Amino acid sequence: MQTIIYILPELFLSLSIMTLLIVGVFVKNSFKIINSLTILCLIFAVALVLNQPQETTKIFNNSYLIDKFSMFMKILILVFTLFILTISRDYVKKNDIDKMEYPIIIISSTLGMLLMVSSYDLIVFYLGLELQSLCLYILASFKREDEKSTEAGLKYFVLSALASGLLLYGCSLIYGFTGSTNFEVISNNLDSSNKASIFGIVFIIVGLAFKISAVPFHMWTPDVYEGSPTSVTSFFALIPKIAALAVFIRFMYVPFINVIDQWQTIIIFLSIASMILGAVAAIGQNNIKRLMAYSSIGHMGYALAGLATGSNSGVQGTIIYLTIYLVMNLGAFGCIFMMKRENIYYENINDLSGLSKNHPMLALSFLIILFSLAGIPPLAGFFAKFYIFMAVIENKMYTLAIIGLVTTVISAFYYLRIIKIIYFDKPKKPFEETYDWGLKGPLILSSILTLMYFIYPSSLIDIISSILIY
């Protein structure tokens, strides 16, 4: 019974999933009420996570770890899921995907991610991963009459199942050569003299890289982002990245820390390739969702650069980067949800032309967020990149730093192109005004946070520096 308090958030979420299902069956046209109840459940879950004991604890035979790192990641996951639900509420209603299962599947995948983040054992990790990816397959093909959405769902399902297979193969190799599925035992038994276990590590990295869509395992990202409904795309771009990156950090720094010289080069390669592809491939895109996909690939490259250092400052840089990335992307998707005329949502970059004449405030917040994504000081995005590059240079990885800086400059081009379209092109018909505070609120919050971050940067750094991975 003692352990109940440590799994209270997960327990609460699973019970609320079941309760919401029953409510959804018995109440007619229940999307609205289920959506609100889901948001309420997420708020409660955040409170439960905050209320957990602060000390590091392992439960269930050391297979489940609660520490500050996992708690921080859980809060990120829950809070941003909440925001995604509020900003996409109107979109979901207008696009006929307002079924009561939609929010339920979203919190089910959130539950899977909470399990992933806390896992300290290969089996728990894999089950959590499967729970979240199963939900993501369903979400991607949620608009089932739409050809593109079905295609996205099927594509994601096939490729992700393949990645899961590779990951499982890696897990079985690791288990075979270390004799345990527990992270701590694996860490003790793993040494670089054993070449076969390196295979296992590589396979696990491949699986994880697929989940955060790092190059060369990124092929699915643009198609899935473009094909799925925008509300789902915004979920895809934010939430699974948190969980996958958290697990990535956990894997590299707990079980595999002794073989760092084996995996470091792999991560550096993934990072460089993602940064370059993210910067170059996004240039020719006209669909804003595709552009966000390539931009997220690039951003994951920077996050991996911090991870590749193998130092504590690097990991802290990665976590800060992730947090700021989430805030910026929330804003960016908020702006995309604003592109609506007569109940039709527009996705082309050219639809934005002359936005500044019709909607000066929306254009301004888009400007702030895009500048921040490009990494221009003094906005938050600049600081995120700054911490990463500081850590990289501290560890004398100059090639990585130089390539990172060059790709930052290249990627600034396509962000600036959107700004040029917004501010200097001929105005089109104005978009509809929205009075939905669920959409406006997070957008304003995100813009203000990105703009004002430089005033008090230590607020975030203090929290994150108290998180020790190992």
Add this chain to the structure above:
Amino acid sequence: MLAHTLLFYFFSTVAVFSSLMVILSRNTVYSVFFLILVFVSISILFIMIGAEFLGMVMLIVYVGAVAVLFLFVVMMLNVAEKKNQKIVNKGLINNISVGSIVGLIIFFELLVVIGGWKYKGDFVSLSSISINDELTNTHALGNVLYTDYIHLFQIAGMILLVAMIGAITLTFKKRENIKKQNYFDQIGRDKESAVSLVEVESGKGVKIDD
């Protein structure tokens, strides 16, 4: 002991015979029935060597789910109609040659495995593991499944729940314009709501509005 041996031979003969019938039978539906018979005999063999959990799972999963699925597929595709075609045709020679090559390879692989058993590494010998003979397999599995691995068990349950929700959301279509039975409404009808008295003029019909 004799009874055990006799039963073993009986069930293995049934298994071998029916597995042959699976491929020899011309009617695909019969093939599936023989497949079910194979599964049942094999699961009985499992139970006879004391692996009762495996036997039961085999029954539930293979007979209860897989074989029934096969049966549905066969009936849906209507392959049973082809039973009148002669079994000896052009494809048969090819099929037999490819099939026998595959069979031979499997046979040699089995030989290698069984031969290699002689050179096996140092495994822990069975006598050094303390096994409680009183405990059945099911009991022993349950002992760890509901204690040490309870969280994994529950998460697996959540995954199945999500799979079910997903299957329903992606395929379920709500059909409009269907008259459903409503027992309370039907029983609750009384004379006033059901019968009305209409005065009919001569030479004209009665308009009944439904």
